[in-house]
Amino acid sequence: MQAGETRTRILLADDHALVRRGLRLILDAEPDLTVVAEAADGAEALELIAGTEVDLAILDIAMPRMTGLQAAREISRRFPSVRTLILSMYDNEQYLFEALKAGASGYVLKSVADRDLLHACRAAMRGEPFLYPGALNVLIREYLSRDRDGDGPDSLLTPREEEIIKLVAEGHSSKEIAELLTISVKTVDRHRANVLAKLGMRDRLELTKYAIRVGLVEP
Secondary structure, eight states, rough: OTOOOOOOOEEOOOOOOHHHHHHHHHHHHHHTTEEEEEEESSSHHHHHHHHHHOSEEEEEOSSSOHHHHHHHHHHHHTEEEEEEEESOOOHHHHHHHHHHHTSSSSEEEEEGGGHHHHHHHHHTTTOOEEEEEHHHHHHHHHHHHHHTTTTSSHHHHHHHHHHHHHHHHTTTHHHHHHHHHHHHHHHHHHHHHHHHHHEEESSSSHHHHHHHTTSSSSS
8 A cells, every 4th residue: 555545444244253353354454454343233333333434334244133234224325425345155146136225335255255355345445346256147147037028127118218218317397308309298297207107216316316327328
């Protein structure tokens, strides 16, 4: 680490003290990483984050009182600047998807933590996702399955609806969209209502986030 660079401050949450000690040895040996707090469950992790400067929380998926997934959701909501990684014994599709939905930057298997954890920490701090190699196959398989079955949100929308979402996300009013597409304001509003219903969304903000996520507009 070069002079002037700061270390990534890490909170470790695992209900087994021995596991925490082993992980801490791996992390503290690195010049750019330092463990500043340890917790035995998700609730304690949240309390510590509230009173400690933390950049990254490494959370065991299965803990008493509050699980790693519950804690990740709360951290994402209450402390959005803190990145999270889920640590798990389970190479399990459902847990992987739940971790990503909870806002985690990565999913690391305990069995290969000595190999993957450092890469995961650095990827998270760069704003990049980290997934163990097998997880990529799971995600690709799931994506292709959804695409084939027509279950993905992208396949729900007509080209016209995508066009309207794009313009909504770019800040155009219904009147402006109607003029741009040479359709009536009533038709624009109907399309927008249909899109909201199809995607289970409520307002322009959610539509805009969706449009960014699927690449209809630049963030």
